[in-house]
Amino acid sequence: xxxxxSPDSFRLEDHVGFLLRKxxxxxxxxxxxxxxxxxxxPTQFAALNKVVELGRTTQNHLGRLVAMDPxxxxxxxxxxxxxxxxVRTHDPMDRRTAVLAPTEAGLALIGTAMLCAQRAxxxxxxxxxxDERALFLSLLRKxx
Amino acid sequence: xxxxxSPDSFRLEDHVGFLLRKxxxxxxxxxxxxxxxxxxxPTQFAALNKVVELGRTTQNHLGRLVAMDPxxxxxxxxxxxxxxxxVRTHDPMDRRTAVLAPTEAGLALIGTAMLCAQRAxxxxxxxxxxDERALFLSLLRKxx
DNA sequence: GTTGGATCGTGCGTATGCGAACGATCTGGC
DNA sequence: GCCAGATCGTTCGCATACGCACGATCCAAC
Numbered sequence: 001x002x003x004x005x006s007p008d009s010f011r012l013e014d015h016v017g018f019l020l021r022k023x024x025x026x027x028x029x030x031x032x033x034x035x036x037x038x039x040x041x042p043t044q045f046a047a048l049n050k051v052v053e054l055g056r057t058t059q060n061h062l063g064r065l066v067a068m069d070p071x072x073x074x075x076x077x078x079x080x081x082x083x084x085x086x087v088r089t090h091d092p093m094d095r096r097t098a099v100l101a102p103t104e105a106g107l108a109l110i111g112t113a114m115l116c117a118q119r120a121x122x123x124x125x126x127x128x129x130x131d132e133r134a135l136f137l138s139l140l141r142k143x144x
Numbered sequence: 145x146x147x148x149x150s151p152d153s154f155r156l157e158d159h160v161g162f163l164l165r166k167x168x169x170x171x172x173x174x175x176x177x178x179x180x181x182x183x184x185x186p187t188q189f190a191a192l193n194k195v196v197e198l199g200r201t202t203q204n205h206l207g208r209l210v211a212m213d214p215x216x217x218x219x220x221x222x223x224x225x226x227x228x229x230x231v232r233t234h235d236p237m238d239r240r241t242a243v244l245a246p247t248e249a250g251l252a253l254i255g256t257a258m259l260c261a262q263r264a265x266x267x268x269x270x271x272x273x274x275d276e277r278a279l280f281l282s283l284l285r286k287x288x
Numbered sequence: 289g290t291t292g293g294a295t296c297g298t299g300c301g302t303a304t305g306c307g308a309a310c311g312a313t314c315t316g317g318c
Numbered sequence: 319g320c321c322a323g324a325t326c327g328t329t330c331g332c333a334t335a336c337g338c339a340c341g342a343t344c345c346a347a348c
Contacts, residue, residue, distance in 0.1 A: 010258045012193050012210070016268050017171045017186050017261070019284040022211050024164040025305075026288065031161055032306095042161045043334060049156050060296060066156070067166050070297065072335050079333080096296040096343045114154045117161070124160050127286045136283040140163040142271045143170065143280075169335080176336095187304060204326060214327065216305050223303080240313045240326040 023124075031120035038113055042120075043068070045113055047076045051086055052102045052110045059088075059098040085109060167268075175264035182257055186264075187212070189257055191220045195230055196246045196254045203232075203242040229253060 012018050031042045040048070046066045051057060057065075063073035077100060080086040085106035089099045102110070125133045156162050175186045184192070190210045195201060198209075207217035221244060224230040229250035233243045246254070269277045 010193070010261075012190055012197075013285075014281065015261060015265050016281065016284070017168075017175055017264060018190055018210075019281065019287075020164065020168040020171055020268075021186070021190075023284055023287040024161075024168045025211065027161045027164055028305085041333065042165070046156055046162055046165075049154070053156075058296080066162075067169065068334085069336060071299085071337080074298065075334075094296085094344070098297065117154075117159060120161060121159050124164075124287070127288060128283060132283055132286070135279065136287075137158065137160065137163065139272060139276055139280040139283070140160070140167055141157075142276070143163075143167040143268070144271060165334095172335085185303065202326080212304085213306060215307085215329080218328065219303075219305095238314070238326085242327065 027120060027124040030123045031117065034120040034123065035113060035116035038109060038116065040109075040113055040116070042117075043072075043076055044080060045117055047073065048080055048085055048102070048106060048110060048113070049117075051080075051100050052107060056099060056101050058091075059100060062100060080106075171264060171268040174267045175261065178263040178267070179257060179260035182253060182260065184253075184257055184260070187216075187220055188224060189261055191217065192224055192229055192246070192250060192254060192257070193261075195224075195244050196251060200243060200245045202235075203244060206244060224250075 028042055031045070035041075035045065047062065047068070050062055050066050054062070054065075059073055059077055060070055062077075063070055066073070068076065077086060077088070077098075081088055083105075084103055087101050087103050089101070091097050091099050125136070128136055172186055175189070179185075179189065191206065191212070194206055194210050198206070201209075203217055203221055204214055206221075207214055210217070212220060221230060221232070221242075225232055227249075228247055231245050231247050233245070235241050235243050269280070272280055
């Protein structure tokens with residue numbers, strides 16, 4: 001039934017990938033603006049937020065929770081550690097792992113950072129009505 | 145009314161930014177799998193697709209259409225040029241610009257690449273019903 | 289206890305993505 | 319004709335993002 005793709009029928013602007021890329025870029029831009037005072041990226045915030053929530057985790061485990069592969073989470077944690085927001089220790093029971101925990105500075109930062117995240121969240125969803133927002137979020141969650 | 149964010153009330157998993165990042169990653173992964181035969185990234189496909197559609201464009205103009213800033217589109221076009229999918233010429237009327245056009249190889253590739261893109265599109269939307277897909281896409285478009 | 293497979297973190301290479309600064313060029317107003 | 323400001327493309331630096339290969343370590347089965 002569907003016609004084969006051709007320069008005439010194919011519309012890049014109707015594709016999920018393209019729309020997701022644009023929406024993601026837009027949120028990232030809004031987040032960086034909202035969190036400019038902390039110079040935190042959305043990725044760094046996600047990682048720091050999870051470290052605070054868990055109190056104590058393994059690096060790879062954290063990565064799985066925030067959807068970052070081991071190579072990516074390594075760089076993110078390195079930058080958070082350099083800024084003194086997270087500390088890395090070692091588990092004598094498993095010498096492979098890097099155990100992460102928030103520092104005082106990390107705990108002090110996360111509160112206002114959450115406010116920035118919520119501003120970015122609201123700004124990104126601004127084009128939608130309340131009903132649409134709830135719907136959009138539930139559909140996004142289904143996309144897993 | 146809303147309580148201040150705290151480690152208790154704040155849920156990263158409910159935030160647009162986090163969900164958008166995950167959904168975008170998922171689509172990118174599905175696209176790379178679907179287009180593995182061509183070794184095309186979603187970004188490269190978007191750029192190539194638009195070059196074919198337009199036939200002839202300026203580099204920055206193309207970048208605006210596919211939502212890539214000048215620094216990004218430069219690298220994307222360089223890689224497409226190196227692979228012989230796009231040619232860069234110059235407009236004698238405006239010697240600042242780089243005029244882009246698809247090559248024969250680019251035109252030959254785009255057809256099957258579109259099929260790959262549609263497979264990735266369908267796979268990414270697989271968790272949603274038909275109605276949900278249409279709804280999700282329209283909401284995504286509103287997010288601008 | 290040894291060993292084979294799994295897991296952890298790291299390093300490298302490559303591809304987006306963007307801010308900032310830059311030289312080259314065009315354009316409008318004079 | 320000239321000049322101020324805009325536009326074009328490039329470069330650099332930094333931050334995700336991921337595949338791959340690697341050494342170190344753990345664990346389970348024997």
